[in-house]
Amino acid sequence: MQALYQWELSGYPLSQVEAMFRADHDLKRADLQFFHHALSSIDQTHDTLVDALTPFLNRPFRELTPIERNVLLLGAFELIERIDIPFRVVISEAVALSKKFGATDAHKFVNGVLDQLAAQTRAVEVQAHGARERV
Numbered sequence: 083m084q085a086l087y088q089w090e091l092s093g094y095p096l097s098q099v100e101a102m103f104r105a106d107h108d109l110k111r112a113d114l115q116f117f118h119h120a121l122s123s124i125d126q127t128h129d130t131l132v133d134a135l136t137p138f139l140n141r142p143f144r145e146l147t148p149i150e151r152n153v154l155l156l157g158a159f160e161l162i163e164r165i166d167i168p169f170r171v172v173i174s175e176a177v178a179l180s181k182k183f184g185a186t187d188a189h190k191f192v193n194g195v196l197d198q199l200a201a202q203t204r205a206v207e208v209q210a211h212g213a214r215e216r217v
Contacts, residue, residue: 087152089121090152124155124156135155147185150185153179161204169200169211177193
């Protein structure tokens with residue numbers, strides 16, 4: 083999320099931001115393959131991710147805060163492209179990032195948007211999760 087934020091604010095190509103981020107941060111505990119894949123995919127599919135999020139937003143994407151935009155982009159990428167990550171984990175991580183870096187109630191907004199996106203993109207998984215909770 084921090085690299086995405088840096089990308090948005092700097093205006094540099096994402097590949098250059100990734101290289102600078104790797105040089106400037108201790109990423110020994112990070113999954114560098116996931117980091118690269120996430121950044122590359124978000125760069126290549128940015129408009130598609132925004133289009134997927136747009137029906138669930140209460141204002142235009144560009145009017146969201148930079149933190150909200152980038153947390154939602156990362157969450158949308160994971161929900162759409164990384165089905166190996168359970169949808170509840172995606173949402174939980176996005177909410178945690180929003181609480182740490184975002185405005186006071188940003189986590190509630192992010193949670194609501196990604197819940198709706200998950201219901202659309204991971205309908206079978208979401209329904210199965212709901213059925214397990216009712217038992």
